Amino acid sequence: MNSNIEVPKPRPINRSRVSYRTASIVPTPALIDRARLIYFDQKQSSPKVPRPAPIDRSKLRYHSLGTAVPKPACIDRSKLRYRSLGVVVPKPALIDRSKLHYLCSAGVIPKPCPIDRSKVEYSEPQLTALERNIHSPITPGAVNFPCFEITPELEAKADQRIAQYPADQTRSAVLPLLHEVQHHFGFISPESIDWVANKLNLEPMKVVEVVTFYPGFRQKAPGKLHVRVCRTLSCAMGGSYELMDKLCEITKIDRSQEDGHKDTISVSPCGNFSVEYAECLASCGTAPVCLVNDDFHEGITADKAQALLDSYQNA
Amino acid sequence: MSDIKYLPGKEPHANEHRLIFKNVDREGWDQSIDTYLNDGGYEMLKKGLTMDPKAIIGEVKTSGLRGRGGAGFPTGIKWGFIPPNNTKPVYLICNADESEPGTFKDRYIVHQDPHMLIEGMVISAFAVGAHTAYIYIREEFPEAAIILEKAIAEAREKGFLGQNIQGSGFDLEIYVHRGAAAYICGEETGLIESLEGKRAYPRIKPPYFPAAMGLYMCPTIVNNVESLCHVVHILRMGGEEYVKLGTPRNSGTRILCVSGDVKHPGYFEVQVGKITFRELIYDMCGGPKDGREFKAVIPGGSSSKILRCNESFSIGRGDEAKELSFWDLPLDFDTLAEAGSMAGSGGVIVLDDSRKISWVLNNITHFYAHESCGQCTPCREGSTWMRKISDRILEGNATPDDVKTLEEVAYQIDGKTICAFGEASAWPVEAMIDKYRDELIAETSEENEFKSPEQQEREKFLISS
Numbered sequence: 114m115n116s117n118i119e120v121p122k123p124r125p126i127n128r129s130r131v132s133y134r135t136a137s138i139v140p141t142p143a144l145i146d147r148a149r150l151i152y153f154d155q156k157q158s159s160p161k162v163p164r165p166a167p168i169d170r171s172k173l174r175y176h177s178l179g180t181a182v183p184k185p186a187c188i189d190r191s192k193l194r195y196r197s198l199g200v201v202v203p204k205p206a207l208i209d210r211s212k213l214h215y216l217c218s219a220g221v222i223p224k225p226c227p228i229d230r231s232k233v234e235y236s237e238p239q240l241t242a243l244e245r246n247i248h249s250p251i252t253p254g255a256v257n258f259p260c261f262e263i264t265p266e267l268e269a270k271a272d273q274r275i276a277q278y279p280a281d282q283t284r285s286a287v288l289p290l291l292h293e294v295q296h297h298f299g300f301i302s303p304e305s306i307d308w309v310a311n312k313l314n315l316e317p318m319k320v321v322e323v324v325t326f327y328p329g330f331r332q333k334a335p336g337k338l339h340v341r342v343c344r345t346l347s348c349a350m351g352g353s354y355e356l357m358d359k360l361c362e363i364t365k366i367d368r369s370q371e372d373g374h375k376d377t378i379s380v381s382p383c384g385n386f387s388v389e390y391a392e393c394l395a396s397c398g399t400a401p402v403c404l405v406n407d408d409f410h411e412g413i414t415a416d417k418a419q420a421l422l423d424s425y426q427n428a
Numbered sequence: 429m430s431d432i433k434y435l436p437g438k439e440p441h442a443n444e445h446r447l448i449f450k451n452v453d454r455e456g457w458d459q460s461i462d463t464y465l466n467d468g469g470y471e472m473l474k475k476g477l478t479m480d481p482k483a484i485i486g487e488v489k490t491s492g493l494r495g496r497g498g499a500g501f502p503t504g505i506k507w508g509f510i511p512p513n514n515t516k517p518v519y520l521i522c523n524a525d526e527s528e529p530g531t532f533k534d535r536y537i538v539h540q541d542p543h544m545l546i547e548g549m550v551i552s553a554f555a556v557g558a559h560t561a562y563i564y565i566r567e568e569f570p571e572a573a574i575i576l577e578k579a580i581a582e583a584r585e586k587g588f589l590g591q592n593i594q595g596s597g598f599d600l601e602i603y604v605h606r607g608a609a610a611y612i613c614g615e616e617t618g619l620i621e622s623l624e625g626k627r628a629y630p631r632i633k634p635p636y637f638p639a640a641m642g643l644y645m646c647p648t649i650v651n652n653v654e655s656l657c658h659v660v661h662i663l664r665m666g667g668e669e670y671v672k673l674g675t676p677r678n679s680g681t682r683i684l685c686v687s688g689d690v691k692h693p694g695y696f697e698v699q700v701g702k703i704t705f706r707e708l709i710y711d712m713c714g715g716p717k718d719g720r721e722f723k724a725v726i727p728g729g730s731s732s733k734i735l736r737c738n739e740s741f742s743i744g745r746g747d748e749a750k751e752l753s754f755w756d757l758p759l760d761f762d763t764l765a766e767a768g769s770m771a772g773s774g775g776v777i778v779l780d781d782s783r784k785i786s787w788v789l790n791n792i793t794h795f796y797a798h799e800s801c802g803q804c805t806p807c808r809e810g811s812t813w814m815r816k817i818s819d820r821i822l823e824g825n826a827t828p829d830d831v832k833t834l835e836e837v838a839y840q841i842d843g844k845t846i847c848a849f850g851e852a853s854a855w856p857v858e859a860m861i862d863k864y865r866d867e868l869i870a871e872t873s874e875e876n877e878f879k880s881p882e883q884q885e886r887e888k889f890l891i892s893s
Contacts, residue, residue: 282644288608288625291608322627326610326627329567329568329607330608344791346530346688346788346795347529347687347688347777350689391568392529392609393528393795395527397693397777
């Protein structure tokens, strides 16, 4: 198999006709005699704008430096070297095109072998904004909760909640249904959003907007013990920041990834604990307070943190 | 009243006058309906259902009851706003989304005395003609939601809810609706949006006054837990008798929740306006912690304006005007409004001299930046800016100009939003800057102006050349 392809030889270029841009010497621009300049406003007879007084630069103070800036030295322009002014660019040598190797004109190209698609690894698909919002990152806490599935009990509970609202206003049941899901499955997964939307005959977007609005709904699995520490004024004065630090120390939770707004839950590597700051749990008189799962605890100062967690391990 | 025994250590103070909190911390008390019935419960419901609804509204108007949720709007007048020729169903909503920092009164009512709330709701629903009522309870009270649902089931069993209540022909269903930890759901139109299953974006008033266009665009009355409980006592005492409690235009009792730097924080039910700050904080709460002095008080939840303890105020108009020091101010709606703050929801937060104002400001701006619903631009952006600037002040990276910028941002939010959240987030900042400007500026430094990354680059360049 001979795959030599015949390529027409290019015409030689008549280089004598080529003119190079920087081959000539560029003259130094003449100095402008500013005294002879006519200012724009002076041309018109009225109104006459007075020529601006020369600025005494020795009296200027430069802003934002704090200290007085030394007057910049005058630039001696005679010593400056301009690029491309003095140097004559040599004319390039002629290219001997007969010696050039053109790509793929010499070698034999092997026939591509068929792709074994079973061995191809696909990269993660790019998520759209909507998909990112319904995306549930997998945390170590996921082992504590069953995967979402539609059970008859769930359906029955949902129907009972839907019946609380007028027949034409079933959208009201979005929050109660999401609470049911979160209670049983730990968090709101994309599949559960679809289930709620189907159940209430809504577009899934209407459910997603609710999930992402309310801090009470979480989109990733918390630990087996989810501790919500109140961080608002009275509790902060009572020492809830210290309580949070202590809890993180005991449970080895790293809160550095927490962003305080969208992703507030931090899960321990073992998956047993997770912590989150809550806004005002309405028991300011007994600060600092926290919620462990659904149990309320008051007066939990940092030194009682260990005892609090222990009380759950025995149970 | 004297035969009621309270748990040891939880006895009410002598200055208290307990109506709503009568059964809170009571010895031998539980949430069951039998305990409530043994104490004469649901008698007012029976009495109310024999009355004319208009007469009940009249009694509540006579009583001068003002809403206990924060705004202090007269409850009877609110009920009267339902259009007279209305043909749509009317809804009653109990706002149990108690999320104002510093307030913790509703927690004890719904946890310890749920039947008083249900009785108040039945009477109120009968008065306004509602046949469906919702209790919007915050997500952070999971236990209370269970207690209330159990109480509702008990009441239905005994015939105090459901069809033809006590043979009067009046039907009412009460449902519990749990929120999801959003502060904005305490705003009545935000609450209604949330109850409709949407994001809790408050509606603009006018035209969306709940009494005309509320839940599902039907007339809706939204009342605080405490306000609804007061209805039971108004019916028992009669409006004429109730109005004698408290002071003129500030009738009845109200629950004050004291937290922060006092020896004995807690809740106190007192006659409105009969208690001054001195009596509340020194006599009832035991004064400052050892070796400390009081610095400032936030009198009505974190969104009210802070008051300095060494301030004095001119209260009253014309000839009746008098100069009162902070400690002699009575805690009623009008006096606190004249002092430049508000009685709000009754959450009194006390700060002593160990607290830096910049730290308090930072905590509060973090709260409001987190809780802004994001509907109106001034509040959504402004609350975040305020948080960032107060972070800078707290970390010591601010310039004196930052305090001015912070103040300007606050005034740009105030009054430019759909709901009162804008004011709630701006007022504390405005007041703290106004009253503690020197302290805040002392924590800033002119030199920080040169701490920006760009400036550091520029300085490095100048030094090297």
